Amino acid sequence: MTDVHVVGTGLLGTSLGLALVRAGHDVTLEDAVPTHAALARDLGAGRLPGPGEPSGPDLVVVAAPPDVTAGCVLDALRRWPQAVVTDVASVKGVVLRALEASGVDLARYCGSHPMAGRERSGAVAGRADLFDGRAWVLTPTTATARSATDLVATVARAAGAAVRELDPASHDAAVAVVSHLPQLASSLVAARLASLDDDAVALAGQGLRDVTRIAASDPHLWTQILAGNARAVREVLSGLADDLDRVLEALAALEDGGDVPGARGTLAAAVAAGNAGQARLPGKHGATPTAYTTVRVLLPDEPGQLGRLFADIGEIGTNVEEFHLDHGLGQQLGLAEVDVVPAAAAGLVHALADRGWRIHG
Secondary structure (H helix, E strand, O other): EEEEEEEOHHHHHHHHHHHHHHHHEEEEEEOOOOOHHHHHHHHHOOOOOOOOOOOOOOOOEEOHHHHHHHHHHHHHHHOOOOOOOEEEEOOOHHHHHHHHHOOOOOOOOOOEEEOOOOOOOHHHOOOOOOOOEEEEHHHHHOOOOHHHHHHHHHHHHOOOOEEEEEOHHHHHHHHHHHHHHHHHHHHEEEEEEEOHHHHHHHHOOOHHHHHHHHHOOHHHHHHHHHHHHHHHHHHHHHHHHHHHHHHHHHHHHHHHHHHOOOOOHHHHHHHHHHHHHHHOOOOOHHHHOOOOOOEEEEEEOOOOOHHHHHHHHHHHOOOOOOOEEEEOOOOEEEEEEEEEEEEHHHHHHHHHHHOOOOOEE
């Protein structure tokens, strides 16, 4: 059993406490706002320390906002001279630079970043399963003791995460593309909806919902994240802006029936490049991506229908690889998209039709 002290009881700190308590670890909680720590305790994320506690935690996890993370890490290193200290901030370079400037010994510090989160924030949004199967990146420096890195890895795995290691600069460059750019893109696309009339917004389908899902994120938190990783995000956005400029030029060439040679090729190349990038996303359980066949089933918007569909698929013996549900405009119907391995698709279509399901397409 590892003694873990969590500093900061928002979404990540509370979720980590819940996960570690579930795994049998002793977790103490601390927050700059005592009410927040008390709420996390009441939710089962750990206990509040008694007088003089924690006297010697094995690991201190700083789960504070990004703009105060470095100060909290420095404080923890000084308060507990035997403990390993990590943080879960989503940018690492800015934290490391502040720590290096302080002159503190970094042997007991190993930065980390769980690639998990929700659109909601605060302790009440905490979940014990938030880290299950998610990547947790460790960012040790050349000064970090191997024992410190190993302890952080052990605790991350206890929370259910899959551990990866990157140096801080590589981490920040990576998350600029896989996390920070999607957030900005989602927010910018969603912002276009503000000026549309209700009839236009009503045409939105699952594609738009997918693209804009994370646009509901906390602006205050994301301002801190983007400011902390400004250089890497700017470089990624510059490349995206170049791509957008080429698309804009091609569209301008095709306006009003224009037929400038090469313009259509530019549009096709943009979409094809997206195909190539999307194909690189990890497949099920992190394996090599697999091409699935989508079986589309019209689903009455009534209680029990989704459960009945899954029960029928289970009786048929087909494994569901991915699942999406879209809702029809002006109709009490949903469109269930069931992704299966290609060899199972035809049999599933016939078996579901035999059970009375309406197959779409």
